[in-house]
Amino acid sequence: MTEWTPGPGSKAKGRRPSFAPDPNTDRLVSMLMALAGEVWVLRERLDTAERLLADSGALPAGAIDAFRPAPDLAAEREAARAAYLDRILWIVSAAKAESEGGETADSYQDVVDALAGRD
Structure with a gap:
């Protein structure tokens, strides 16, 4: 599995959008959104693992929720x-x-x- 990452010096063109009067607030929102994206990826991967385990019979469906x-x-x-x-x-x-x-x-x-x- 390959994952795309920006190359050295890669940068979006134009100015970074600003939504709040304080640039630190914008930075914090950007960090939170990046973290939210990472959490979503983890949720999808966990869902995939649970489904594969249930499909293989190694773990009954709903076993994690019932634990x-x-x-x-x-x-x-x-x-x-x-x-x-x-x-x-x-x-x-x-x-x-x-x-x-x-x-x-x-x-x-x-x-x-x-x-x-x-x-």
């Missing part, structure tokens, strides 16, 4: 999901803490110094 994880697996998945969201949303949390007078560069350095025994 209910055991409590230990559910807890493991929840912890992984929380860590994943923390990685994605860390910048939002950091900005919120800073705006509320929480963590700042100075308070962070104070903690580092204390842990290093330099208080």
Whole structure:
């Protein structure tokens, strides 16, 4: 399977369309749309895998939807999901803490110094 990728220096002609007054908003929308496209590809591939497994008899149709994880697996998945969201949303949390007078560069350095025994 070959996948087309733009060659070096390939670029759409003309100016990039702008929809919002802030160019960063346009950039964010572009990133979200690219991510949405990637998620859709993953959904299609998962659907294909599920159908092939069902057609081969290796997995009954609807088995994935009917699956209910055991409590230990559910807890493991929840912890992984929380860590994943923390990685994605860390910048939002950091900005919120800073705006509320929480963590700042100075308070962070104070903690580092204390842990290093330099208080």
